[in-house]
Amino acid sequence: MRPSKNLSIVLGIAGAGVVFYAYEAFRVRGEAGGLAKSISPAYWADRAAGRDLFDPEKRIWYKGVREKKEVTISFDDGPHPLSCRSLLATLKDKHVPATFFVVGKQVEGNPDLVKMIMDEGHALGNHTYDHIALDTISREKVFDQINRCDRAVENATGKRMVLFRPPHNRYNDIVLSVVKQKGDILMSYVIGAKDFIGTVTKEELTADQQKEAAITPEKIIYFVEKQLRPGAIILLHDNPITAAALPKLIDMVRAKGYEFKSAKDMMSELPQHVQLDPNPEVPKASQPATSHN
Ligand SMILES: [Zn+2]
Structure with a gap:
């Protein structure tokens, strides 16, 4: 028995x-x-x-800790002359820190805006020079795309960028190895607000996305609210419709009990306590693009 x-x-x-x-x-x-x-x-x-939050091998930051009602906000594809100033004014008014993933060719046309982003205490991240899908091109071209964006920001601000986000969130092992070689970090996202619709050409959109093409500030706020969770990295875009949505969007997030943190502060709270200076000074007479750290 x-x-x-x-x-x-x-x-x-x-x-x-x-x-x-x-x-x-x-x-x-x-x-x-x-x-x-x-x-x-x-x-x-x-x-x-803690590798589902930050993977030190791949150097990908996915999200912040689950235990705190905190989020961080980021704006891709700028600086946009029609909306960047408005975004910055709202962020300043509401005391919200952000990360701007800028496109090199836009930086060259708007160096004053890039400087303004930095002077107002926000972080600048690399979003390539031409905003092209990196998973379809050679390693040499991937390097060139990231490098040229770096140069543009260095020329405008004297600072380099450590955070990187690939266009359309498309990357492969080649992209990851370039990011690692440069000592950078790929900052992913949790919440997409679908607010890129209207900023890209129709050909770039899938059939489903075209159906949603009538994006409004209300829809942007709704998409963010639906996906809100502790540690979320919110992906928005530097465009006029998002600039119109931003004041109410920030109020909604705070009304739900969340606090806005900078990428740097959220990363320091990870189990790995990642210490990050997103925009260090460019060392004099150096070639950071070919460094092998
Ligand atoms: Zn983009």
Whole structure:
């Protein structure tokens, strides 16, 4: 009788473990990017080590810690002469720090705006020179795209950029190895507000995106609200419709009990305590683009 009793205890514990595991996998499915991912042991190993937030090997920052109601905000594709000043005025008025992922060719046309972003205490990140998909081109061209954007910002501000975001969030191993070689960090995002529609040509949009083409400030706020969660990196775009949405968007996020943090502060709170100066001084007479750190 004894062995079978022990066996049933063991099976009972194992069964409870499986039920708990399944429950946890189901609970975090949204955060993990789907049930298929949240049910895999690899996801839980990464999560225990904090690698689902920041992967030091790949140098990708995915999101901030889950324990604090904090978010960080970022604006891609600028500086845009029709909206950048308005974004900056709202951020200043509401005391919100942000990261601007700028496009090199836009930087060359608007160096005063780039300087203004930095002077007002925000971070500048690299979003390539021509805003092209990096996963379809050679390593040499990837390097050139990132490098030329670096040069443009260095010429405008005297500072270099450590944070990088690939256009359309498209990257492969080549892109990651270039980012690593430069000692940069790829800053991903959690919340997309679909506010890029209207800033790109129709040909660049999928059929679904074209259906949503009538974007309004209300829709942008709705998309952000729907996806709001602790540690979220919010991706917006430097364009007039987003500039119109920003004051109410910030108020909505705060009304939900969230605080806005800079990328630097959120990264310092990660399990790995990443210490980041997003825009260090360019060392004199150096070639940061070819450094191998
Ligand atoms: Zn972009």
